Amino acid sequence: MSRMKMEQTFESLGNEGKKAFIAYIMAGDGGLENLKHQMLSLEAAGASVIELGIPFSDPVADGPVIQAAGQRALAEGVTLRGILEELARIKDDISIPVVLMTYANPVLRLGADTFAEMSDEAGVSGVIMPDVPLEESGEFEVPLRRYDITMIRFITLSSSEERIKEVMEGAEGFIYAVTVRGTTGARAGFDASLYDHLESISKMTDVPVCAGFGIGSREQAEAVGSHCDGVIVGSRIVELMHENNIEEIEALIPENADIAINASN
């Protein structure tokens, strides 16, 4: 059911000619007791998928905004186990798919099998592990597959064509296309070649391609989204969520991504 939920989301979006808006937040930033409210706010604002970050002490790929959110969450004493238990409690209230973004270490501490089992109980559709290369993903992917949970794969601007083909073979859920070099966080603009890159990788696969890193405004979300199947916005949403500014989050999400709202009308 978990993977299907995400496939259905992308299918409905595709049928309606809409793009996915994947909203990233750091679990436990603002206290785990607020997670449900935060997730419901994102859903109501029109997010199609929630990417839920797991705080970790050494987040090598995170930019300053997300690192700070992770520090706040760790200071709240939030753990992967605690997050999964909370998700299991609130999952029936959330209708959009949830994808976990976690480094390998917290998963290894919990045990890959326990992680898969608890993720299933938490209703999780997919998992993103930015520090686990494709070649080493088996120990996580095999147990997750048992519960029909997808490992989301990355393509970067420096991936060779051969690498891109490897990533696409067996990819599920969506492909995370990284739009810039370096860590997460807002950017002034994108390379002119980005749009061609996104279009050419989208043509190579039936799996939806979603682009993330450095998207911090509605204009950018629309511009990037028009060359692929959806966008991922992290740092800007983390900042706004920290300020409790749901209105601005809503303003960030293009109208054409409001599938969750439409579906429930």
Ligand SMILES: O=P(O)(O)OC[C@@H](O)[C@@H](O)c1c[nH]c2ccccc12
């Ligand atoms: O923050 P940005 O620039 O909007 O990019 C999304 C990103 O934050 C989110 O997907 C993410 C958070 N941590 C990561 C680590 C690696 C790759 C991606 C991520």
